Amino acid sequence: xxxxxxxxxxxxxxxxxxxRDGHPDWLCCKGCASCCRQLADIPRLTAAEWALxxxxxTALPPEQLTRxxxxxxxxxxxxxxxxxxxxxxxxxxxxxxxxxRPVACRSYGFYVxxxxxxYCGDIEARVAEGELADVVWGNHDVIDxxxxxxxxxxxxxxxxxxxxxxxxx
Ligand code: SF4
Ligand code: SF4
Numbered sequence: 001x002x003x004x005x006x007x008x009x010x011x012x013x014x015x016x017x018x019x020r021d022g023h024p025d026w027l028c029c030k031g032c033a034s035c036c037r038q039l040a041d042i043p044r045l046t047a048a049e050w051a052l053x054x055x056x057x058t059a060l061p062p063e064q065l066t067r068x069x070x071x072x073x074x075x076x077x078x079x080x081x082x083x084x085x086x087x088x089x090x091x092x093x094x095x096x097x098x099x100x101r102p103v104a105c106r107s108y109g110f111y112v113x114x115x116x117x118x119y120c121g122d123i124e125a126r127v128a129e130g131e132l133a134d135v136v137w138g139n140h141d142v143i144d145x146x147x148x149x150x151x152x153x154x155x156x157x158x159x160x161x162x163x164x165x166x167x168x169x
Contacts, residue, residue, distance in 0.1 A: 047151025
């Protein structure tokens, strides 16, 4: 039986595929990383999401991990918002841990939360122009309920600080 996080990924993948199939020109694509550049706050991850993300971080070249560690330390000390995701490669606008990225990154752009609406302003602008009326959005409240069963939730900065030990020298 699949791990609950894998099942959640599968559910999101199915929703994303259904939306993309109906809209081959969907805005979300490699190189569009506006969302990763303006996170409303430091990402929070459940224990299961962190365990997966850690495998992605561990597999990175040491210099990339060192850069990310520095950015995460700076993030922990920073009060202003929004923030740039430390796992974004700013030169290429690519996610360095794409296969291990958190649930919020997978659902963003394809799910709606009842009280908050859509999250992506670019997609919301299309909706406001009368496009995308046929889209069946995912319900983010359902995701939040499933995340509740995936272990303690902590900010990325806290998970990282308890795990990462800079190389000596
Ligand atoms: S959610 Fe919005 S900003 Fe993020 S990749 Fe999709 S279109 Fe781009
Ligand atoms: S983990 Fe990757 S997809 Fe998620 S916000 Fe950071 S760079 Fe973007």
